[in-house]
Amino acid sequence: MEFYGERIDVLGSGSYGKVHLVKIMSLDLSFGHLIAEKSCEEEIADSLVKEKEILDQFNGSPHIIQSHGCSTRIDYETKVFSLFLELANGGSLLDLMADYGGKIPEQHVKSYVEMILKGLVEIDSRGLVHSDLKPANILVFHQGDSVGTLNSGQSDERKMVLGSKPPGCVNR
Known part of the structure; x- marks a missing residue:
């Protein structure tokens, strides 16, 4: 491109x-x-x-x-x-945690975990392993799209996407 x-x-x-x-x-x-x-x-x-x-x-x-x-x-x-x-316009999960004073409200955690797990399943399905999974490497997007989004109770919606920082993924 x-x-x-x-x-x-x-x-x-x-x-x-x-x-x-x-x-x-x-x-x-x-x-x-x-x-x-x-x-x-x-x-x-x-x-x-x-x-x-x-x-x-x-x-x-x-x-x-x-x-x-x-x-x-x-x-x-x-x-x-x-x-x-x-561009992950919402920053990282670590940034989101900081926005909430270090602790994401429990009612949102289930949806965030579900989105993260969907990404990990995709990685696994291609025979890869994310070897650096941490809040700083999970990216947050603010958007109105209903696919993979979570209504966070604020004025926007978020979806989580796994990003990788080398050596973020390795072959299994």
Whole structure:
């Protein structure tokens, strides 16, 4: 997939590189659409390449973060690999827990667990294991879609999607 985008903000960083908020400017995705760009120097991109290969197996899954492709570019004389991902506009489950003061209300936990388990079943069905399951790697989406959503008693609805940070999934 080819598109042009404008980096708006840094969403996070780690040992692999950075995650940027990107506003799409043209081509395959709708203009103005926001996505996440995970990038690192190409020489250390093996884990991001593997993540893309794994995510491509879950294309169209409502329970697994979606990949919008990848690219390589020269950035200040350094070759950079970028993986473009669906934006989890609700942050992570860890962020959600913080929003609730560290403890999600019990009446919501059942639905969250159900959504997480659906994602794990999909991962398992492809012979993979999520080896880094923790609240920071479970992503939350705010949306009005009734599929996989949970009415949290607030003004929005949320769905959980499993994201992976390398080595997030391994072959069984």
